[in-house]
Amino acid sequence: MSIEDIFQSILQLKRGEIADLVQAEIDAKTDVGVILEQGLINAMGEVGNQFTEGKLFVPEMLRAAETMKIGLEVLRPLLVEADIKPRGTVVIGTVAGDLHDIGKNLVGMMLEGAGFTVVDLGVDVAAKAFLDAAGEHQAELVAMSALLTTTMPVMADCIGRFKEANMNSRILIGGAPVNQDFAIKISADGYSSDAPGAVELAKKLVPAQ
Amino acid sequence: MRVQCQILSEDEKQRIHTESLKILEQIGVKFLSQRALKIMKDNGAKVDDDTGIAKISAEMVEQALKTAPKSFVLGGRDPARNVELPRPTAGYVLDLGGVFTRDFKTGERRYATLQDNNDAMRVFDEMALSSVVWPHSMAEGDTPNSNAIRLVLNSFMYSSLHVQDEFSEPEEVPYIYEAMAAILGSEDAVKQRKLYSVTYCTLAPLVHEGGMCDAYLDMIEFEAPILIYPMPCTGSTGPCSLFSNIAMGNAEALSSLVLFQMAHPGTPLIFGDASGSTDFASGGFLEGSPEMVLMTAALGEMARFYGLPNTQQGCQTDSKEPGPQAVMEKLVTTLPLVLSGADLVQGPGCLETSGCLCLEQIVIDEEIGGLCKRIRDGIDFSAAKNLYDDVAQIGPSGHFLMQDSTLEACRSDEFYAPKLFDRHTFERWSELGRPDTYSKARERVEEILATPQKNPLPDDVIGKLEEIMRKADEELN
Numbered sequence: 001m002s003i004e005d006i007f008q009s010i011l012q013l014k015r016g017e018i019a020d021l022v023q024a025e026i027d028a029k030t031d032v033g034v035i036l037e038q039g040l041i042n043a044m045g046e047v048g049n050q051f052t053e054g055k056l057f058v059p060e061m062l063r064a065a066e067t068m069k070i071g072l073e074v075l076r077p078l079l080v081e082a083d084i085k086p087r088g089t090v091v092i093g094t095v096a097g098d099l100h101d102i103g104k105n106l107v108g109m110m111l112e113g114a115g116f117t118v119v120d121l122g123v124d125v126a127a128k129a130f131l132d133a134a135g136e137h138q139a140e141l142v143a144m145s146a147l148l149t150t151t152m153p154v155m156a157d158c159i160g161r162f163k164e165a166n167m168n169s170r171i172l173i174g175g176a177p178v179n180q181d182f183a184i185k186i187s188a189d190g191y192s193s194d195a196p197g198a199v200e201l202a203k204k205l206v207p208a209q
Numbered sequence: 210m211r212v213q214c215q216i217l218s219e220d221e222k223q224r225i226h227t228e229s230l231k232i233l234e235q236i237g238v239k240f241l242s243q244r245a246l247k248i249m250k251d252n253g254a255k256v257d258d259d260t261g262i263a264k265i266s267a268e269m270v271e272q273a274l275k276t277a278p279k280s281f282v283l284g285g286r287d288p289a290r291n292v293e294l295p296r297p298t299a300g301y302v303l304d305l306g307g308v309f310t311r312d313f314k315t316g317e318r319r320y321a322t323l324q325d326n327n328d329a330m331r332v333f334d335e336m337a338l339s340s341v342v343w344p345h346s347m348a349e350g351d352t353p354n355s356n357a358i359r360l361v362l363n364s365f366m367y368s369s370l371h372v373q374d375e376f377s378e379p380e381e382v383p384y385i386y387e388a389m390a391a392i393l394g395s396e397d398a399v400k401q402r403k404l405y406s407v408t409y410c411t412l413a414p415l416v417h418e419g420g421m422c423d424a425y426l427d428m429i430e431f432e433a434p435i436l437i438y439p440m441p442c443t444g445s446t447g448p449c450s451l452f453s454n455i456a457m458g459n460a461e462a463l464s465s466l467v468l469f470q471m472a473h474p475g476t477p478l479i480f481g482d483a484s485g486s487t488d489f490a491s492g493g494f495l496e497g498s499p500e501m502v503l504m505t506a507a508l509g510e511m512a513r514f515y516g517l518p519n520t521q522q523g524c525q526t527d528s529k530e531p532g533p534q535a536v537m538e539k540l541v542t543t544l545p546l547v548l549s550g551a552d553l554v555q556g557p558g559c560l561e562t563s564g565c566l567c568l569e570q571i572v573i574d575e576e577i578g579g580l581c582k583r584i585r586d587g588i589d590f591s592a593a594k595n596l597y598d599d600v601a602q603i604g605p606s607g608h609f610l611m612q613d614s615t616l617e618a619c620r621s622d623e624f625y626a627p628k629l630f631d632r633h634t635f636e637r638w639s640e641l642g643r644p645d646t647y648s649k650a651r652e653r654v655e656e657i658l659a660t661p662q663k664n665p666l667p668d669d670v671i672g673k674l675e676e677i678m679r680k681a682d683e684e685l686n
């Protein structure tokens with residue numbers, strides 16, 4: 001048994017094995033921070049790399065993320081005890097009037113895999129709901145997705161409200177009709193055209209402590 | 210005979226139908242609109258008020274199929290461009306659903322403008338087989354809430370074809386109807402001529418939207434035709450087999466059919482489909498794949514199985530650039546539809562998974578349509594085409610170039626004359642500057658845009674439409 005087995009079980013999508021492997025490491029008194037970083041998060045980092053390179057398919061990446069989460073659940077009580085915090089919290093959602101969620105879900109799963117706590121507000125999310133959730137969860141990041149021209153302005157409105165309320169969450173935007181120019185125009189803190197890029201951005205905006 | 214390709218056997222059609230009924234009866238469909246739920250309940254669906262899921266019986270589907278018209282006409286602004294459904298050969302729907310345009314001069318990809326919409330309308334108007342236009346989507350502008358109205362009214366001004374819209378807000382309806390009354394001269398003519406129809410997408414898997422559904426129910430008494438257009442994506446928003454994705458898409462379409470026929474029996478419906486397949490590397494929606502067209506062609510056959518007119522997604526590409534990928538994907542996603550007898554193919558004009566308009570692509574896509582039609586028309590075995598006497602007259606050796614039949618046939622439909630292909634010798638082609646297909650397409654676009662618009666609306670009508678747009682800008686923004 002080793003951390004390497006945990007790492008491999010995620011890359012090999014072995015959903016049924018990971019809980020036992022993590023438990024075995026805990027029983028062997030391996031540091032929980034090490035299990036988390038070197039076993040779980042590093043594995044998802046590798047999953048992300050392989051996905052970016054086009055080697056891993058989305059259904060495989062999602063199964064890897066699910067496997068990682070099962071391992072994380074086993075570890076969670078000990079993380080709380082050891083006062084190990086997630087990298088940061090992201091509130092994510094598709095903006096009001098918009099029901100497209102495939103892209104948003106991918107971004108959410110990838111962020112989770114990178115060690116962020118993800119609060120998914122779903123679709124058709126009003127500016128106020130983003131604001132409330134960001135406040136409630138003290139979110140470092142807010143990630144908004146829009147796939148319709150008619151819902152892109154909601155993002156601008158939302159950013160305005162965050163500014164008005166003096167909230168310091170950083171705001172990421174994305175979705176097929178959005179581009180870098182639009183992001184600059186509405187003063188978003190970041191834009192990416194795909195999910196791996198969203199993770200890069202998030203890591204840049206919320207550096208590991 | 211005409212060349213016919215069949216995607217589904219009779220037995221397979223029956224299996225899809227049975228499977229779809231099973232989905233509707235046992236799993237049900239969710240309605241986010243209370244009004245829609247009430248209509249379903251009043252007409253015998255088993256409705257769970259907590260979940261909003263309605264289970265729809267086979268009898269309800271049968272009943273809806275009885276009242277749905279089997280044929281109707283999509284009115285062109287110019288009556289000569291009316292589209293009778295069903296059609297003997299595939300017509301084409303200009304796909305401007307995307308937000309981006311590839312700038313004709315610079316080749317740069319940028320947000321679309323009203324001018325792009327109008328240029329595309331003018332180019333498409335001159336293409337053979339053009340039937341219906343979708344207005345462009347526009348991201349920017351000072352009048353965001355009246356953008357859609359501007360786009361529709363400008364489409365009426367710059368196109369003589371039927372306009373079909375991805376309808377978004379109920380507030381837009383009165384302006385569009387006022388504009389049609391101005392064009393046609395009376396309100397009665399608006400209902401009768403049907404210059405405008407709307408696209409209704411269900412939310413895969415198995416959901417009907419709230420606001421959009423209400424908006425469609427609001428306007429149903431205008432009797433505008435509705436294109437039912439499910440877009441389940443096999444592997445993401447749909448099950449990961451073509452068979453089940455087709456069955457689920459068909460169930461979504463049947464549930465829309467039931468809703469609109471129960472709400473207003475006799476509403477003209479186009480039974481369409483815009484399924485996609487998943488790019489497993491990115492999760493993206495693919496429209497240029499062979500699997501996409503197998504599904505939409507299969508659902509075109511289901512439409513005929515039900516005796517309903519249809520529009521199918523085709524002539525599509527996921528390529529970002531004009532070029533070989535665009536041409537190959539568009540050809541392979543058009544031919545099966547044409548050969549299996551789809552009424553309308555929705556796709557020309559766009560690159561990038563319906564995301565980006567490209568003017569020269571409209572011209573390329575016309576050529577693809579022409580080639581596919583030629584294959585579809587097949588081999589003419591009529592008596593007039595039996596040239597035995599010519600063979601006897603010329604006999605062994607000699608040539609047929611001087612026969613009357615040759616002179617007659619050389620400009621006939623029997624021999625398709627491509628507008629864009631180069632068939633010169635190598636030397637002549639070099640002398641001409643080695644033109645390629647796209648450079649010829651660009652020339653055609655330039656030519657069309659440089660000549661005055663054919664068939665414009667009278668000045669006083671344009672004045673009225675402009676007034677309506679000004680009013681909409683003021684009242685809605």
Ligand code: B12
Nearest residue numbers: 099100101103145148149174175176194195306346410563
């Ligand atoms: C699938 C789809 C649907 C499905 C959605 C199912 C679902 N559960 O999500 C259904 C059928 C329900 C649907 C409905 C509609 N749709 Co739709 N849909 C699409 C389609 C084909 C693909 C979208 C998709 O999932 N792509 C795959 C994912 C993986 O990509 P993505 O979302 O872009 O996400 C990636 C990036 O953008 C980025 N990203 C996304 N979010 C975020 C967020 C952040 C913070 C960051 C950093 C990055 C990021 O990362 C993601 C992963 O790499 C697009 C066309 C297209 N090619 O984009 C049209 C499209 C977006 N739809 C369109 C339309 C018009 C509609 C409807 C209005 C149609 C109608 N008339 O009923 C309705 C609207 C419903 C509503 N109110 O939202 C138009 C929009 C045009 C416009 N005017 O803006 C499009 C462009 C199609 C077209 N050409 O007409 N649609």
